[in-house]
Amino acid sequence: MVQSLKIEIERSTAKKEKPPQDQLGFGIHFTDHMFIIDYAEDKGWHQPRIVPYQPIVLDPAAKVFHYGQTIFEGLKAYRTENGRILLFRPRKNIQRLNRSNERLSVPQLEEGIALDALQQLITVDEDWIPTEPGTSLYIRPFVIATQPALGVSPSTHYQFIIIMSPVGAYYTEGVNPVKIFVESEYVRAVTGGVGEAKTAGNYAAGLKAQEGAKDKGYSQVLWLDGVHRKYIEEVGSMNVFFKINGTVHTPALNGSILAGITRDSIIQLLKHWNIPVEERIISIEELYEAGKNGSLEEAFGTGTAAVISPIGELNWRAEKLVIRDGQTGELSRKLYETLTGIQTGTIPDPFDWMVEVR
Amino acid sequence: MVQSLKIEIERSTAKKEKPPQDQLGFGIHFTDHMFIIDYAEDKGWHQPRIVPYQPIVLDPAAKVFHYGQTIFEGLKAYRTENGRILLFRPRKNIQRLNRSNERLSVPQLEEGIALDALQQLITVDEDWIPTEPGTSLYIRPFVIATQPALGVSPSTHYQFIIIMSPVGAYYTEGVNPVKIFVESEYVRAVTGGVGEAKTAGNYAAGLKAQEGAKDKGYSQVLWLDGVHRKYIEEVGSMNVFFKINGTVHTPALNGSILAGITRDSIIQLLKHWNIPVEERIISIEELYEAGKNGSLEEAFGTGTAAVISPIGELNWRAEKLVIRDGQTGELSRKLYETLTGIQTGTIPDPFDWMVEVR
Ligand SMILES: Cc1ncc(COP(=O)(O)O)c(C=O)c1O
Ligand SMILES: Cc1ncc(COP(=O)(O)O)c(C=O)c1O
Numbered sequence: 001m002v003q004s005l006k007i008e009i010e011r012s013t014a015k016k017e018k019p020p021q022d023q024l025g026f027g028i029h030f031t032d033h034m035f036i037i038d039y040a041e042d043k044g045w046h047q048p049r050i051v052p053y054q055p056i057v058l059d060p061a062a063k064v065f066h067y068g069q070t071i072f073e074g075l076k077a078y079r080t081e082n083g084r085i086l087l088f089r090p091r092k093n094i095q096r097l098n099r100s101n102e103r104l105s106v107p108q109l110e111e112g113i114a115l116d117a118l119q120q121l122i123t124v125d126e127d128w129i130p131t132e133p134g135t136s137l138y139i140r141p142f143v144i145a146t147q148p149a150l151g152v153s154p155s156t157h158y159q160f161i162i163i164m165s166p167v168g169a170y171y172t173e174g175v176n177p178v179k180i181f182v183e184s185e186y187v188r189a190v191t192g193g194v195g196e197a198k199t200a201g202n203y204a205a206g207l208k209a210q211e212g213a214k215d216k217g218y219s220q221v222l223w224l225d226g227v228h229r230k231y232i233e234e235v236g237s238m239n240v241f242f243k244i245n246g247t248v249h250t251p252a253l254n255g256s257i258l259a260g261i262t263r264d265s266i267i268q269l270l271k272h273w274n275i276p277v278e279e280r281i282i283s284i285e286e287l288y289e290a291g292k293n294g295s296l297e298e299a300f301g302t303g304t305a306a307v308i309s310p311i312g313e314l315n316w317r318a319e320k321l322v323i324r325d326g327q328t329g330e331l332s333r334k335l336y337e338t339l340t341g342i343q344t345g346t347i348p349d350p351f352d353w354m355v356e357v358r
Numbered sequence: 359m360v361q362s363l364k365i366e367i368e369r370s371t372a373k374k375e376k377p378p379q380d381q382l383g384f385g386i387h388f389t390d391h392m393f394i395i396d397y398a399e400d401k402g403w404h405q406p407r408i409v410p411y412q413p414i415v416l417d418p419a420a421k422v423f424h425y426g427q428t429i430f431e432g433l434k435a436y437r438t439e440n441g442r443i444l445l446f447r448p449r450k451n452i453q454r455l456n457r458s459n460e461r462l463s464v465p466q467l468e469e470g471i472a473l474d475a476l477q478q479l480i481t482v483d484e485d486w487i488p489t490e491p492g493t494s495l496y497i498r499p500f501v502i503a504t505q506p507a508l509g510v511s512p513s514t515h516y517q518f519i520i521i522m523s524p525v526g527a528y529y530t531e532g533v534n535p536v537k538i539f540v541e542s543e544y545v546r547a548v549t550g551g552v553g554e555a556k557t558a559g560n561y562a563a564g565l566k567a568q569e570g571a572k573d574k575g576y577s578q579v580l581w582l583d584g585v586h587r588k589y590i591e592e593v594g595s596m597n598v599f600f601k602i603n604g605t606v607h608t609p610a611l612n613g614s615i616l617a618g619i620t621r622d623s624i625i626q627l628l629k630h631w632n633i634p635v636e637e638r639i640i641s642i643e644e645l646y647e648a649g650k651n652g653s654l655e656e657a658f659g660t661g662t663a664a665v666i667s668p669i670g671e672l673n674w675r676a677e678k679l680v681i682r683d684g685q686t687g688e689l690s691r692k693l694y695e696t697l698t699g700i701q702t703g704t705i706p707d708p709f710d711w712m713v714e715v716r
Binding site for chain 1: 384385386388392411412413414415416417418419420422423424425426427428430461462463496498500502506507508509510511512519521523543544545546547548549550551552557558559560561562563564565566568569584585587594595
């Protein structure tokens, strides 16, 4: 696609102090600049600009506050050993943003403009990309509905904004399996709803269950489908995979599951390695059965933040299922090392996933 | 409850021009002032204040933009013929706000503080309450999560804000029945989800279906349940009632339906009049059956905005059902006149619903 809009750049005069790389955390510190482009019904997307990181100023009646018409994305940029800057499959994020936009009646963004915005913003703030092993620059593009009007209808005005945050290593002492609570009371999404869109309401809807799991000593919940309450959908904000009898299984995209880009990459990697992989309906009963008869070999979540998050224990209706003695499996480890290796440029990228920022 | 916090008032110096009362619309014009109170984990709710209507200034990482942790309410104040100001069941709205807060992991607000805030804000802007028949002052309390952090977890900081908008008569040429499209593809909410909370994500999730209905010439959708796709839940942003064979039926509150305050008031009125009323599960098949055999006498939606909205036609899977020849029924009209009469002080209020603002 042709990128025709010129991005104005206003550089910040006062640079923020950068936090130490071993104290970054996730999404707490933000870089010196942000990208903004406005949308108005009569003008389309217009006035793309990079400006100093600054507050958003909105009328209290702006629709985002009342009716949640908002979409977001999350991706990472990495600094390689020889100083290059790599983005992991950014077009996939922009395409997913547009699918989310479509579901939430938000106007489409031109892929070329969004990609250009990413590249230019990263370039302006490139000294914010951390270099320590496991660190990266987390990028958060998002759209908000800004029209100040309380009628329930799609907004006539929007802003698409990109902010960036240097983030710390997810695993500081090696990849560690997590304990997951299988949620039976609350539901994240349902067929016909907005589960496959990356929109704010899905995350608000999950908070209560997540808090409950934490209180019981679990780090996240496993979501079951909203209709039958027995088919596995996701784990927290991650997609989920199970290795059973040598074959890797993951829930098929059914409209209520988010189509993770890490998920897609894992499937491609497995196929590349000739490891059988199946996208299908998986019930929690079936999984427990496999766990009990010894055929469940590994379980792991996948997502941009952790890349791979091995699951060491499940708890469903007070019945615990320990997976692989609570240890990280070989395949989980190999997938983690390969994917992070490709992302940071230490392993060749046979899939052409990485996009260099110049 | 004891109200212990003093509300600081900063009056606006420049007063806005008031729009003509026949051109008010809904939620487009706002009064001169707004109420704000802050929440911080270590301080609780603090610093209640009335300030000139002004933009909200938030860090772009504020959680409301990303994870939709936000709640709202809607209620109306009326100016009576002899100049009194009446609020319709405001405690009910505050209690529902707190139930929504609970579901979305937002801290509870003290009822006394919220009621005091409503009263004082209305008093400051009392010359904004329109007086023409059918007009009122629409009040929009809402809570937003303000912590600037991208981790998915409940916010540590919030603002509770109240804005107000003079709104025009809903019906300018008498109460008019609407045509409703029965939605079979999209779902608004599901058991275990957040359907009974008044939270932004529910409204974003409904936009697409609403747009589809408009395109087909219908003013709103009728939502079916997310599990069986056959039980009636709501109509647009209204609860729904059906008069069948002399008895009034409305879907029982099942966790995915919003507990409307108009709904509750209608049920009380019907009982007061000794008209049989049943809260129960109602399938769309049953409703169509009643429509075809002539026992469906009236259908109407209920909500703060329209009060009563008669339904003249349904369309379910391309099959049209015309109700009462598309005319407003007697009961619908009587309910509308009684409720609006009580609200505006022209009819006695045997239920003690109205709260006077002094
Ligand atoms: C609900 C949900 N599921 C799954 C994922 C994983 O998607 P991705 O691999 O694109 O990060 C995410 C995002 O991180 C998510 O928010
Ligand atoms: C989804 C939904 N259902 C029903 C209603 C009706 O509730 P109330 O009568 O309290 O206005 C509303 C709010 O107006 C609503 O947003």
